[in-house]
Amino acid sequence: MSELRNDRLLRALLRQPVDRTPVWMMRQAGRYLPEYRATRERAGSFMDLCRSAELACEVTLQPLARFELDAAILFSDILTIPDAMGLGLYFAEGEGPKFEHPLRDAAAIRALRKPDMKQDLGYVMAAVSTIRQALAGRVPLIGFAGSPWTLATYMIEGASSRDFSRAKSMLYDQPEAAHQLLALLADTVAEYLNAQIEAGAQAVQIFDTWGGALSTPAYQQFSLAYMRRVVEQLRREHDGRRVPVILFTKGGGQWLELMADTGCDALGLDWTTELHGARERVGQRIALQGNMDPAILNAAPEAIRAEVSRILESFGPGSGHVFNLGHGITPGVPPEHAGAMIRAVTELSPAFHQSG
Amino acid sequence: MSELRNDRLLRALLRQPVDRTPVWMMRQAGRYLPEYRATRERAGSFMDLCRSAELACEVTLQPLARFELDAAILFSDILTIPDAMGLGLYFAEGEGPKFEHPLRDAAAIRALRKPDMKQDLGYVMAAVSTIRQALAGRVPLIGFAGSPWTLATYMIEGASSRDFSRAKSMLYDQPEAAHQLLALLADTVAEYLNAQIEAGAQAVQIFDTWGGALSTPAYQQFSLAYMRRVVEQLRREHDGRRVPVILFTKGGGQWLELMADTGCDALGLDWTTELHGARERVGQRIALQGNMDPAILNAAPEAIRAEVSRILESFGPGSGHVFNLGHGITPGVPPEHAGAMIRAVTELSPAFHQSG
Numbered sequence: 001m002s003e004l005r006n007d008r009l010l011r012a013l014l015r016q017p018v019d020r021t022p023v024w025m026m027r028q029a030g031r032y033l034p035e036y037r038a039t040r041e042r043a044g045s046f047m048d049l050c051r052s053a054e055l056a057c058e059v060t061l062q063p064l065a066r067f068e069l070d071a072a073i074l075f076s077d078i079l080t081i082p083d084a085m086g087l088g089l090y091f092a093e094g095e096g097p098k099f100e101h102p103l104r105d106a107a108a109i110r111a112l113r114k115p116d117m118k119q120d121l122g123y124v125m126a127a128v129s130t131i132r133q134a135l136a137g138r139v140p141l142i143g144f145a146g147s148p149w150t151l152a153t154y155m156i157e158g159a160s161s162r163d164f165s166r167a168k169s170m171l172y173d174q175p176e177a178a179h180q181l182l183a184l185l186a187d188t189v190a191e192y193l194n195a196q197i198e199a200g201a202q203a204v205q206i207f208d209t210w211g212g213a214l215s216t217p218a219y220q221q222f223s224l225a226y227m228r229r230v231v232e233q234l235r236r237e238h239d240g241r242r243v244p245v246i247l248f249t250k251g252g253g254q255w256l257e258l259m260a261d262t263g264c265d266a267l268g269l270d271w272t273t274e275l276h277g278a279r280e281r282v283g284q285r286i287a288l289q290g291n292m293d294p295a296i297l298n299a300a301p302e303a304i305r306a307e308v309s310r311i312l313e314s315f316g317p318g319s320g321h322v323f324n325l326g327h328g329i330t331p332g333v334p335p336e337h338a339g340a341m342i343r344a345v346t347e348l349s350p351a352f353h354q355s356g
Numbered sequence: 357m358s359e360l361r362n363d364r365l366l367r368a369l370l371r372q373p374v375d376r377t378p379v380w381m382m383r384q385a386g387r388y389l390p391e392y393r394a395t396r397e398r399a400g401s402f403m404d405l406c407r408s409a410e411l412a413c414e415v416t417l418q419p420l421a422r423f424e425l426d427a428a429i430l431f432s433d434i435l436t437i438p439d440a441m442g443l444g445l446y447f448a449e450g451e452g453p454k455f456e457h458p459l460r461d462a463a464a465i466r467a468l469r470k471p472d473m474k475q476d477l478g479y480v481m482a483a484v485s486t487i488r489q490a491l492a493g494r495v496p497l498i499g500f501a502g503s504p505w506t507l508a509t510y511m512i513e514g515a516s517s518r519d520f521s522r523a524k525s526m527l528y529d530q531p532e533a534a535h536q537l538l539a540l541l542a543d544t545v546a547e548y549l550n551a552q553i554e555a556g557a558q559a560v561q562i563f564d565t566w567g568g569a570l571s572t573p574a575y576q577q578f579s580l581a582y583m584r585r586v587v588e589q590l591r592r593e594h595d596g597r598r599v600p601v602i603l604f605t606k607g608g609g610q611w612l613e614l615m616a617d618t619g620c621d622a623l624g625l626d627w628t629t630e631l632h633g634a635r636e637r638v639g640q641r642i643a644l645q646g647n648m649d650p651a652i653l654n655a656a657p658e659a660i661r662a663e664v665s666r667i668l669e670s671f672g673p674g675s676g677h678v679f680n681l682g683h684g685i686t687p688g689v690p691p692e693h694a695g696a697m698i699r700a701v702t703e704l705s706p707a708f709h710q711s712g
């Protein structure tokens with residue numbers, strides 16, 4: 001493998017000194033880019049795009065050709081695991097992900113098996129190694145997976161949900177079945193992320209998109225406990241280098257101390273949590289990633305630059321911050337607005353990293 | 357006016373001793389009740405139902421006939437104010453509220469005028485006084501309004517929104533126009549709530565449904581500041597009795613101290629915030645209302661009772677807690693499950709209020 005020429009991301013995730021704050025964007029390869037939409041059209045379905053190592057690599061690299069980003073992130077979907085478990089993932093036009101065979105009872109959960117990483121998910125590892133080769137050491141590659149609870153919500157509801165009434169009813173009415181499902185998912189997610197690390201992912205992020213929909217005790221019992229189970233099983237070193245783990249619970253601002261206790265290296269924050277306060281609470285233990293409101297990318301470039309400045313100021317001087325959005329970039333954002341944000345980070349952040 | 361025979365709600369909101377924890381539910385008059393659906397059908401449109409004092413009174417009282425609730429809440433909509441400002445509120449089947457004339461620029465904002473409370477919103481005050489008479493002192497009546505920011509999101513977006521991209525762009529691109537709109541809304545909301553108090557509302561709640569979608573500084577500047585402006589203008593006493601003000605920002609768990617500083621009497625909490633910690637943070641200053649996850653009402657009655665017990669335990673002994681859901685009850689909940697929750701509060705909470 002080529003030597004890594006830009007390791008700002010990995011260094012900041014481990015709170016080691018850097019020359020400026022590294023920056024990447026959740027969903028940085030996506031519909032807001034015309035070149036992505038062109039590749040997507042050529043690919044056929046969304047899952048065809050994910051299943052082709054060449055096309056997944058192509059779209060992963062597209063934002064790096066435009067912007068001075070400090071990381072690439074594997075182009076894939078969080079629902080590859082339930083799909084590989086036989087639930088039949090499909091995307092209804094304009095409706096988000098759906099499953100042909102959602103989990104409707106404890107019997108369906110008992111019948112689930114861990115997918116085979118080679119046979120059922122080998123296409124993801126092929127994409128990872130293809131991207132690593134294409135990057136040729138330019139920036140690190142981030143692998144990812146959905147959290148057990150987040151995967152479970154889609155598997156039980158069969159689709160996106162507003163209030164998760166089926167999934168939450170299972171937690172309260174059939175806690176044993178819920179724990180069985182979440183344990184199986186945790187072990188699968190760990191194996192899946194380890195396979196990505198083995199294939200070349202240099203950092204990994206766990207996306208707990210729906211953990212914030214739970215009460216505090218339910219979050220601890222049904223989401224956090226299983227993310228800890230994932231983290232504990234992860235390979236933390238590969239090719240002689242530490243592989244940092246980022247944990248992102250959207251809406252988890254009240255639970256940072258609990259999240260830091262999982263043993264992860266960094267926490268992703270949405271924009272409702274101030275970096276300043278978050279750093280005071282857990283910044284001696286872990287790095288922080290975030291947290292600009294993606295909606296601000298619809299505002300004018302000067303407003304975007306002012307917000308970047310405010311966020312850098314809020315974290316303050318020193319390493320341990322990875323600049324990112326607080327959630328994925330949305331389809332309607334003009335690419336030059338994303339560029340304005342990234343440029344502002346590269347121009348304004350060196351002042352926060354002067355040695356001394 | 358008849359003497360108030362059950363004043364548990366008002367006493368708990370002012371942290372005065374009570375025999376048990378009072379309980380009511382956000383959206384307690386609503387689609388989960390078959391008797392509501394019958395009245396709604398008879399009324400014609402949803403707004404016809406809101407505009408008829410007799411029918412609004414009928415549905416307001418329906419949950420009190422079924423359950424041992426400690427408060428009635430005015431049946432109305434949070435969008436009556438923008439409708440009275442001429443934006444043309446309508447409800448598209450299965451799509452939520454919409455406006456015929458959303459605010460698309462600063463000129464539209466400059467052209468807005470405060471509505472006349474008698475001429476444009478007199479139907480709301482007629483409903484309040486009709487309900488007060490019908491209650492005949494059985495329980496207090498709660499009035500309410502949307503927060504300035506929450507109203508502004510609907511007025512700018514023209515409908516419900518997932519990410520508020522138009523409304524947030526206005527905050528960042530045209531802050532002066534945004535402040536002009538929010539100031540006008542704050543003064544209107546204050547006048548509207550004072551008119552409800554004058555007509556008979558014995559407590560009022562400000563619903564900041566979308567404050568939690570903002571970053572901390574944006575929340576302070578664009579939502580909280582204008583709720584404070586409302587609270588400062590409210591009539592806090594009527595008929596010789598204190599009229600408590602409840603402030604509810606959904607997703608506001610990180611901002612309780614800031615919210616308590618507005619001068620309100622109580623904070624509504626969603627289910628992501630633990631009552632125990634909230635009480636430690638602000639319980640010496642204000643009362644707390646909440647906070648069961650409404651999704652749990654889809655679970656079995658035994659699970660509901662266990663969750664009520666956990667929440668009462670989390671607040672602990674003494675006054676200053678009003679039991680409620682952490683958000684409105686959802687249409688699919690079986691009424692007997694709501695009954696199980698209310699019964700659990702009435703049966704389990706006296707143990708937390710033994711004098712001594």
